[in-house]
Amino acid sequence: MGKTIAEKIFDTHRVNMPFPDTHVLKLDRVFCHEITTPIAITDLMARGMDRVFDPTKIKAVIDHVTPAKDSKTAEQGKILRDWARRQGIKDFFDIGRNGVCHAIFPEKGFVRPGYTVIMGDSHTCTHGAFGAFAAGVGTTDLEVGILKGVCAFHFPKTIKFVLNGTLKPGVYAKDLILFIIKELTVNGATNMVIEFTGPVVDAMSMESRMTLCNMAIEAGGTCGICYPDMTTVEYLWDFIKDEFSTKEDALKEYSNWISDADASYEKVYEYDVTNLEPMVTFGFKPDQVKTVHEMSGTKIDQVYIGSCTNGRIEDLRIAASILKDKKISDDVRAIVSPATPDVYSMALKEGLIEIFHNAGFCVTNPTCGACLGMSNGVLANGEACASTTNRNFNGRMGKGGTVHLMSPATAAASAIEGKITNSKVYQA
Template identity: 45%
Template sequence: MGMTIAEKILAAHSGHDMVVPGQLIECATDWVLCHEITTPAALRMLEERGMDKVFNSDQIVAIPDHSVPAMNIKAAQMYQKLKSWVIKNGIKHFYDVGRGGIAHVVLENTGLAKPGQTLVSGDSHTCNAGALGMFATGVGSTDLAGAIYAGKVWFKVPETMLIRVTGTFKEGVSAKDLALEVIRRIDADGANYMVMEWVGDTIDNLDMEARFTLTNMAIEAGGKTGIIAVDDTTRAYMAARNVTPDQYTEYTSDPDAKYKIVIDIDVNELQPTVAFPHIPSNGRVAGADKVKVTHAYVGSCTNGRISDLREVARILKGNTVAEGVQMLVVPATQQVWKQAAQEGLMEIFVDAGATVSYPSCGACLGMHTGVLGPNDVCISSTNRNFVGRMGDPSAEIYLASPATVAASAIAGYISDPREYNTVASPVVSSAD
């Protein structure tokens, strides 16, 4: 019986020739990703049990990103806890404030995480790295503690959902719209504890930044992770980070691999999509309902990359954010911030009336810099629109692509980005 990509990776990391869905395995972790919010709880568990050590200081990546620079004393203490632990244990891969940004986007660009590997973190959007052809997933603080201490995690082997995507994106449509459409079709728990494997000619033609958007949102459908097989685009992306094919393992799904569900999507028919409150599966065509907005947010591990900012800048150039709308742009990393500045994007944002902030997750989860107040209405390029996600429980969050966010910021209400004669970001170089 054949195996999927995910099953092959899990088999290789658990000492089995073959694994099957539902099987309980002890899986070795190649990488453990830590940030200042969930890691301190895991560290306290280890300290209380006299197990305060790391399995391998070279296989842990630490990136403070949720509440940095610290917004209050408690946030400062959590940052201090992470940093002191990093120093004490000689953690080699530490991307401190001023040198990092949003952890998932920083990690994807380091060249550390590689195809065929495993990655765990105390953050649900760890599935982001699945675009590299690796098994990456979020875990709770207890499992995170175990991974830090022993370099192993217990998994129940997940079933896999196959998503076949064909066709060419029309003007104004992007990978974010595709992710929202799939979630709309299968519902917010339609991929519960499954691997979402993306295939098809549309996926083959996507750049890596668009692929990361797709795998990033697996958790919004209840998925364990998302994954995309390695191809020339992946190889070029790794090569640009000085990683050669002999440093990683490529896995492909067997022709007779078993899938729990198979979904076919034709993007020729796809339109700009907005997920209405309060769940990512509540998708509707952008602009069909002209909902007035008070806030517009571009950023997060889903859509804060340079291609996203370029797309927003193309729409904002020569336009102005509507009166009464507060627009916030948050580059995902310091490198993205720098590149956007070099390309003149920052000037476009400022001239249009948008605010640009330090790379962090703060606004995405209502923790820092951009928190929504009572009855605010935000059009956001993030991944979740749950009640209270970005601030006050009465605030409403509408999820959309960066293009739709920009168009809506200019209009003052949720708008179809095609009205601004824009196109989806071009396929940027894998080395970009």
């Protein structure tokens, strides 16, 4: 019997099994941000265990509230900053050099096929786009990860999506993952890894694959995984070119992290997604999904383009292509938050920031921002936001507010119209 990627990664990283179905894995990466890490740090200090297992494997960023908005968030940043300095964590991204964790860490080449990654953030599943096992954990798991470089998991079963056909113009990875979550429901993948495979995924950029994997958690999934291929190698090449003489050599090595053809799955879903329409959420659960057509005309007050789901350069390019020479509706306000300084810089060079600016968007620094209503872009009671983020929970973006999750294209078109709108009339 063959193995899935998850099984291969578990088998090569297992330290031991202290109890039945309890796999303690060695970690290749422990990622940290300023919201969930400070309590781990202060607890380690209180226990007299203020150490790290390996400062080169720990990466840290201030991303949720940046620049600090008040004394409390300033203190959170300070705890993380002081700790990074004290522990010799070189890859710490402070204000000005910081970006959304699940965008900046891949961009810096920190995630490789076959890696184990944890972070105190549920959207850590994003990094599975590289053929890694990446799981969100709580602060205690993070604390042990920082201290010992291990984490315990029950073995996750794997479900596989085989996605055939080609996506229509105006339909993106975001529409696909919303469709998949609708099919799975919000706990349909709990304790499971979701493999995204097939020609549609093969044709996707790393950015799109990250969008897919990012929302695996919204179906309860432990991790979303894509198979590493030449697209993965190309994305990582600047970081790995000293390790391999050719890209083909890298591909050969990384191909060890592909599921075997005779691997066993909990379930396999096969879809031809050629006729898939742009999708959008309603209600307060990410599996409450309709087509944009069905929701067309729903009034919105705010548009938000950004986050670990859809704040990468590809997303900004798509949104800007729709907003070029257009103005947003007088009835909405719109915010774009490039996910990292590099994304911001590219968007500047390519003239995208000017397009957003001319359209009437507020352009913010890279941050998690409005997504979780902790810093900027908070909704007032009764307001609705067309958002490229990942969660539409009640109160998520502000008490009494509603969030409609959608692609950057749909968000851009909706900004122009002031209501939920299919982007097809604006597609170049």
